[in-house]
Amino acid sequence: MTVLVLLVMQAMNQPPASRPHVYEVTSYGADPTGKLDSTEALLKAITDAFNGPSEGFLMKGIANLGGAYINLQGGNYRISKPLRLPAAGVGNLMVRIPTKKSQFLKQMKVM
Numbered sequence: 001m002t003v004l005v006l007l008v009m010q011a012m013n014q015p016p017a018s019r020p021h022v023y024e025v026t027s028y029g030a031d032p033t034g035k036l037d038s039t040e041a042l043l044k045a046i047t048d049a050f051n052g053p054s055e056g057f058l059m060k061g062i063a064n065l066g067g068a069y070i071n072l073q074g075g076n077y078r079i080s081k082p083l084r085l086p087a088a089g090v091g092n093l094m095v096r097i098p099t100k101k102s103q104f105l106k107q108m109k110v111m
Contacts, residue, residue, distance in 0.1 A: 020067035032075025
């Protein structure tokens with residue numbers, strides 16, 4: 001617990017340019033009610049995170065995204081196809097699900 005508190009305090013004391021970038025999925029059009037398909041909105045947020053600012057390298061060939069995270073903000077998100085990461089060679093990216101009630105709803109398409 002002490003380590004977590006220290007990490008949060010360190011993050012809060014960082015200059016704004018070095019704080020992790022947050023990608024809010026609802027700002028990309030994701031529907032937290034689960035009524036509408038949020039697949040494309042989530043894919044756009046993931047792509048933007050991968051193309052976002054980088055802070056050097058974690059190790060050779062692995063760019064550091066600086067702790068950027070995709071915030072699902074709670075809710076139910078309908079997904080109609082697999083969410084795939086757009087590229088290899090990046091790290092330090094998180095997907096944040098802030099409540100236990102958050103979940104993905106997989107939509108099955110009938111052809």
